[in-house]
Amino acid sequence: MDGAVDAGLKDWLKAEAEALGFAHVGFAGCEPFKDGHLQEWLEGGGRELFPYLAAPELLDPARLLAGAETALVGFFPYARPDAVPGMVPGSLKLSRYVWGPDYHMVMKARLQRLLASAKSHRPGLEGRVCVDTAPLLERQLAVRAGLGWQGRHTLLIAGKGGSWGFIGVLLLNVRLPLDKPFQGHRCGSCRACLDACPTGALSPFRLDPALCLTTYNLETEREPPGNVLEAMRETTWIAGCDRCQEVCPWNRTPLWGDAKLWGGASPLHTLPAEELPRGTAQWKKLTRRTALRRVRHRHWIANLGRVLPEPEK
Numbered sequence: 001m002d003g004a005v006d007a008g009l010k011d012w013l014k015a016e017a018e019a020l021g022f023a024h025v026g027f028a029g030c031e032p033f034k035d036g037h038l039q040e041w042l043e044g045g046g047r048e049l050f051p052y053l054a055a056p057e058l059l060d061p062a063r064l065l066a067g068a069e070t071a072l073v074g075f076f077p078y079a080r081p082d083a084v085p086g087m088v089p090g091s092l093k094l095s096r097y098v099w100g101p102d103y104h105m106v107m108k109a110r111l112q113r114l115l116a117s118a119k120s121h122r123p124g125l126e127g128r129v130c131v132d133t134a135p136l137l138e139r140q141l142a143v144r145a146g147l148g149w150q151g152r153h154t155l156l157i158a159g160k161g162g163s164w165g166f167i168g169v170l171l172l173n174v175r176l177p178l179d180k181p182f183q184g185h186r187c188g189s190c191r192a193c194l195d196a197c198p199t200g201a202l203s204p205f206r207l208d209p210a211l212c213l214t215t216y217n218l219e220t221e222r223e224p225p226g227n228v229l230e231a232m233r234e235t236t237w238i239a240g241c242d243r244c245q246e247v248c249p250w251n252r253t254p255l256w257g258d259a260k261l262w263g264g265a266s267p268l269h270t271l272p273a274e275e276l277p278r279g280t281a282q283w284k285k286l287t288r289r290t291a292l293r294r295v296r297h298r299h300w301i302a303n304l305g306r307v308l309p310e311p312e313k
């Protein structure tokens with residue numbers, strides 16, 4: 001594939017990606033990122049907790065696809081009006097992004113379909129789909145593609161589209177016209193997310209992964225430090241945490257995800273904690289094809305023990 005600029009392919013890809021549910025789509029170059037504060041993040045706990053996110057791989061998107069030139073970056077909204085964690089008195093809080101079908105599956109399938117279709121039009125085109133799990137700085141790539149900025153909570157805010165959206169990336173071995181990177185930020189003097197975080201994991205534009213609730217209730221089975229454990233119990237976040245996004249003014253009028261795609265609330269979101277099913281088979285049934293299936297049953301049970309008050313003796 002030569003590196004010729006191809007506006008026709010770009011416009012076609014953008015229109016197709018939008019038709020597949022991506023509310024914002026931009027195109028970024030795949031040149032390596034500058035180190036910035038990455039080392040600091042790795043040494044501050046990132047390396048130990050997420051060993052697959054190692055430098056220098058993380059800094060170079062082209063390591064994921066030979067000859068990668070352009071990244072299509074899409075923002076896939078997932079908020080929906082009926083998904084309000086803790087909306088039923090006595091229920092536990094599961095973050096919005098685990099309420100529906102597993103976004104990895106949904107977005108990967110759609111981007112794979114787009115890639116297959118693009119390849120059939122352009123012999124020689126190669127690509128790679130990345131959604132969350134690849135060692136890729138997806139939010140930085142989204143900023144480079146002009147989709148928005150990383151807020152003080154570190155998440156991508158897609159302007160008026162807010163931050164309730166996943167990022168999906170399609171790396172391509174062809175040079176397409178690039179979008180203008182987003183410059184600066186639009187957080188102003190706001191500090192709402194920093195003040196609302198129950199564990200103090202946030203400082204401006206920086207997250208301490210060793211303190212974020214999500215690290216312990218979803219990503220790792222390690223025992224949380226005392227203050228995180230206390231915060232889990234007080235806030236009842238049992239899977240993920242949305243607090244820093246709930247208070248963000250950019251999320252006041254969110255982009256709603258496709259209602260048909262997300263289905264209804266499951267008993268995990270609505271039952272009082274004491275009535276939640278405990279058995280492995282029920283857990284598997286309730287989490288089938290959802291992002292929660294990535295959490296082991298024994299981790300879920302451990303989380304329940306952490307969140308529920310000690311029984312009175």
Ligand code: B12
Pocket residue numbers: 035036037038040041046050053095096097131132133134135136137138139140150153154155156157163164165166167168204205206207209212214215219239240241242244
């Ligand atoms: C590891 C990971 C986590 C970890 C660590 C998060 C983190 N901020 O690093 C944990 C488990 C805590 C986590 C939590 C969540 N995650 Co997560 N996570 C990832 C993952 C896999 C990698 C993130 C990463 O690259 N971290 C590495 C560090 C280096 O990135 P960084 O924070 O941008 O670091 C920069 C800044 O901190 C800054 N910096 C560092 N130090 C300093 C110091 C100063 C002074 C300054 C100015 C700056 C600065 O420089 C660093 C390098 O550029 C991505 C998917 C992907 N492959 O990108 C999803 C991803 C970021 N997660 C996502 C989501 C949805 C979440 C949660 C909302 C889930 C939930 N509801 O519970 C929470 C939100 C927590 C939060 N406020 O960020 C989405 C975010 C979508 C969006 N709109 O941005 C992603 C993109 C997945 C996806 N494909 O959609 N996540």
Ligand code: SF4
Pocket residue numbers: 153196197198199200201202207211212213214240241242243244245
């Ligand atoms: S997800 Fe929760 S614990 Fe993690 S930084 Fe945001 S508010 Fe803090």
Ligand code: SF4
Pocket residue numbers: 151152153154186187190191192193194244247248249250
């Ligand atoms: S809550 Fe305020 S500081 Fe935090 S990301 Fe949103 S606008 Fe920025």
